[in-house]
Amino acid sequence: MVERVNGLRQGDPAESSVDVGAIIFPKQIEIAEKHIEDAVAKGGRVAAGGKRKPGPGQFFEPTILADCNHTMTVMTEEIFGPIVPVMKVSSDEEALRLANASHLGLNAYVFSKDRDHGYEIARRVEAGSICVNDVLINGGCPEAPFGGVKQSGFGRMMGDDSLREMCDVRHVLLDRGVPSPPVDFPYTDKGLAIARKIVRVVLGGGSVWKKLSSVL
Numbered sequence: 001m002v003e004r005v006n007g008l009r010q011g012d013p014a015e016s017s018v019d020v021g022a023i024i025f026p027k028q029i030e031i032a033e034k035h036i037e038d039a040v041a042k043g044g045r046v047a048a049g050g051k052r053k054p055g056p057g058q059f060f061e062p063t064i065l066a067d068c069n070h071t072m073t074v075m076t077e078e079i080f081g082p083i084v085p086v087m088k089v090s091s092d093e094e095a096l097r098l099a100n101a102s103h104l105g106l107n108a109y110v111f112s113k114d115r116d117h118g119y120e121i122a123r124r125v126e127a128g129s130i131c132v133n134d135v136l137i138n139g140g141c142p143e144a145p146f147g148g149v150k151q152s153g154f155g156r157m158m159g160d161d162s163l164r165e166m167c168d169v170r171h172v173l174l175d176r177g178v179p180s181p182p183v184d185f186p187y188t189d190k191g192l193a194i195a196r197k198i199v200r201v202v203l204g205g206g207s208v209w210k211k212l213s214s215v216l
Contacts, residue, residue: 005048005062023058032081035074039065100126106148
């Protein structure tokens with residue numbers, strides 16, 4: 001990861017030779033710096049990048065943080081910057097527990113040499129979209145709904161669900177009328193008496209014989 005990140009080309013994205021552009025909002029650079037400071041103070045290690053790029057423009061180096069844990073903000077809060085925190089876990093179960101403890105849930109990714117195993121893990125991740133061995137393919141599937149869970153937004157775009165987001169659900173009920181329920185229109189005193197007896201049999205206390213006796 002370090003070798004590949006150090007090989008990324010950063011600059012004006014209008015140039016075809018550039019891999020990573022600039023940060024749009026200056027405050028996001030400050031947020032990235034605070035995440036890194038917090039992680040380093042708690043035992044994290046900057047394995048690549050980690051600082052503003054000198055020169056004109058709001059550029060921040062693509063960053064890898066090693067030895068991370070869930071006491072660090074970079075593992076529990078939104079980053080919106082070119083930072084990848086790496087945390088080792090003891091098992092799939094620990095990874096799932098920590099991932100699903102997040103209050104966020106937009107996109108998630110599972111990587112595994114065993115695709116079937118990766119799929120089974122992905123099914124248990126709480127996120128709106130989960131990719132196995134990929135990070136972009138869901139954006140190219142117009143039939144697949146895209147959206148988050150928990151505090152990662154609401155609603156869906158793309159797919160049939162995006163159309164349903166623009167609709168109001170209505171329910172119109174018409175009784176089949178065979179046979180007509182005793183409490184159906186037109187209302188009568190006889191129908192009300194029958195309905196009361198049915199309620200006593202179904203919901204009344206005591207034995208079945210006692211219920212039938214009270215009705216008779």
